[in-house]
Amino acid sequence: MLRLTALPLSLFMLFNAACVAWGGNAPTRVRTAMVVSQSEIASQVGADVMQAGGNAIDAAVATAFAMAVTHPSAGNIGGGGFLVFRPADGEPTAFDFREQAPAAAHPLMWLNEKGEYDYERHHESHQAVGVPGTVAGLHMAWKTAGTLPWKSLVEPAVRLAADGFVVGDGLERSLKEQIPRFEQYPASLAQFTKAGEPYLAGEILKQPELAKTLERIRDQGPAGFYEGETARLLVHAMEANGGLITLADMKAYQAKRRTPLIGSYRGYEVIGMPPPSSGGVGVIEMLNILEGFDLRAAGFGSAANLHRMSEAMRRSFADRAHYLGDPDFNPEMPVASLISKEHAAELRKTIDATQASISTPESFVWPYESVETTHFSVVDADRNAVSLTYTLEYAYGSAIVVPGGGFLLNNEMGDFNAAPGMTTAGGLIGTKPNLALPQKRMLSSMSPTILAKDGELFMVTGSPGGRTIINTVLQTVLNVVDHQMNAQEAVDAGRIHHQWLPSRIQYEGQEFSPDTLAILRKMGHALYPISKQGAAEVIIVNAKTGQLEGGVDRRRPDGGAVGY
Incomplete structure (x- = not known):
């Protein structure tokens, strides 16, 4: 969508409506099957698998392993995630x-010797690494519903690691930014730089140690990772x-x-x-809260809708903090x-149409995660669908490459709450359900989502972005269902985020009218501009034509929708 920020509110709304009417940015359209991911190379691997007779699960497994090679900031075998299959x-x-805490974990592990919270220990140390889950999860999904041989699905990733692939512009910039972190770990520096010098777009990146690890996974399955x-x-x-x-934790x-x-x-x-x-x-x-409002009538980007959305987000994130965690520890x-x-109806009653709510660590006026993740969506010829989100937590996780293993480790233990009772206006949460314990899974915001209508597949969506994931996915759904955008328009449209604490609306700075923002400020909303939020990858099934429409998020480069 084009960016205009100096229009009066009425003209801004008309402009957005016109974009929808004119078709806006066209999605990628194919007839049979499609993969949309943050790595066009990996999307091609998944599409090739389906052309070879594989289904959506087969394609998802192959795509995920390929992204562990071609999208190292978030694609992984040293992290974890979630897969929804329809x-x-x-x-x-x-x-x-999802990753799991080792047996030595405990609720006070992020406090130093003085009893003070230690951010570095929580997020940037070897103690921040959770037991990885990706290999086990992909194998379970394949064993449940895959059709092609396991080895054939891992082999493309082996070849990409061993033979190398062409570095794109996005990966060049991403790797260059991370060099200061890699310099702390010799194996990381050796794998992702040329003796300390950055890789340039067009050069070949080979990862021989990762190839050896992938070969063990190819030949032995999960035992090739969790044992030996x-x-x-x-x-x-x-x-x-x-x-x-x-x-013992690994096994x-x-x-x-x-x-x-x-x-x-x-x-x-x-x-979900x-x-x-x-x-x-x-x-x-x-969605339940917002269902009670006529969002389409108010229009995309209107102050009324942004207010309603942020208030729904505020309430949902408060519930998240108070109630949610690992179900095996919180039955x-x-x-x-x-x-x-x-x-939802009770929460909706507490939303004032003209005034922002107030959220603090101590009280509410109504009764009662890192942004570097990656997502991809898959639909096959039979309309089986996969929505898969997985992550290392921060970009490149802990930045620690296992010496001799060639794969990056996560820092997902950082998703556990800081310490009992440590809830602050700045966003630290100390509620009980998500405190660290042995073998506990940390709470996640990953939101792989699929929509159906009248028994037929309609939409596959998801995004990276830490705690912003939930709200990014929400907005792709609203854009399609309420504002009748196509897949690419739904991905391109501007986004907002509210997470209860800190009490503010985060918004993409060039995507909303200044008049709209002024109205929100008058309502009492604190506003915080950012450059971009998330990287949604969306597939829509067009019921009229039978085609698949793919929307690739260009907020982050190197992605692609590939199909046939």
Whole structure:
């Protein structure tokens, strides 16, 4: 969408309506099958798998392993994530491969010897590394619903790592920015630079140690990662640097199959990820609140809608902090209540149409995560669909490459709450459900989401972006359902974010009218501009033409929608 920021509110709304009427930015359109991801190379790998007879799960597995090579800032085998699968026939299912705390974890582990919170220990140390889940999760999904041989799905990633691939403009800039972090770890510097000099676009990046690790995974399955040589290399790195993960922690890790959350919005079925992801709860709860407003009539980007959306976000994120965590450690979470229409109706009553609410760590005026993740969406010829989001937490995770293993480690332990009771206006949360404990999964904002209409697949969406993920995914749904945008328009449209604390609306600085922002300030909203939020990757099934429409988020380069 074009960017105009000096229009009066009425003209700005007319401009946005015209963009929709004219077709705006055209999506990628194909007839049969499609993968949309932050790595065009990996999207091609997934599309090739489907052309070779594989289904959406096969393509997702191959795409994910390829992204561990071509999109190292978030694609991974040293991290974890979530996958929502909607088969063309049968019930949807979800796969939880979130990282897990090692056996030595405890709620006070982020406090120093003086009892003060230690940010570096929490986010930038070997202690911040959780037991990785990606390999186990991809294998579980493949074993459940895959059709092609496992080895054939991992092999493209092996070849990309061993033979190398062409560095794109986005990866060049990304790697260059990370050199100061890589300099702390010799294996990281060796893998992602040329003896300390940055790779340039057009050059070939080879990762031979990663190729060897991927070969073990290809030939041995999860045992090639959680046991044997790879596990020993990882644990040796832990032992040498004060990390907590042991061989026993590695061997004990298991992915989990979970029942997706099902909601509805204006006649569409909404399928989301249950805890320990907060994404499904958050997206469905906010949609339920917003269903009571006529968003289309108010128009995209209007002050009325931005106010309503931010108030729904504020309330949902407060619920997230108070109630959600790993379900295996919090069996009494009121998930059904949180996603109910009744709960949304009560929250909606507390929204003042003209005034912003106030949120503080101590009180509410209504009754009662890093931005570097990656997402991709897959639809196959039979209309099986996969929405998969996985991450290392920060860009390049901990920035620690396992010496001899060639893969980056996450810093996902940073998603556990800081310490009991440590909730601050700046955004630290200290509520009980998400405190660190042995073998506990940390709460996540990842929100892989699928929509259906009248029993037919309609939309696959998701995004990276830490805590902004939930709100980015929400807005892709609103853009399509309420504002009738196509897939690319829905991805391109400006975004906002509110997460309860800090109490402010974060917004993409060039995407909204100054008049609109002035109205929001008069309502009492604090505003915080940013350059970009998220990187949604969307597929829509056009019911009239039968085509697949792909929307690629150009906020981050090197992505691509590939299909046939």
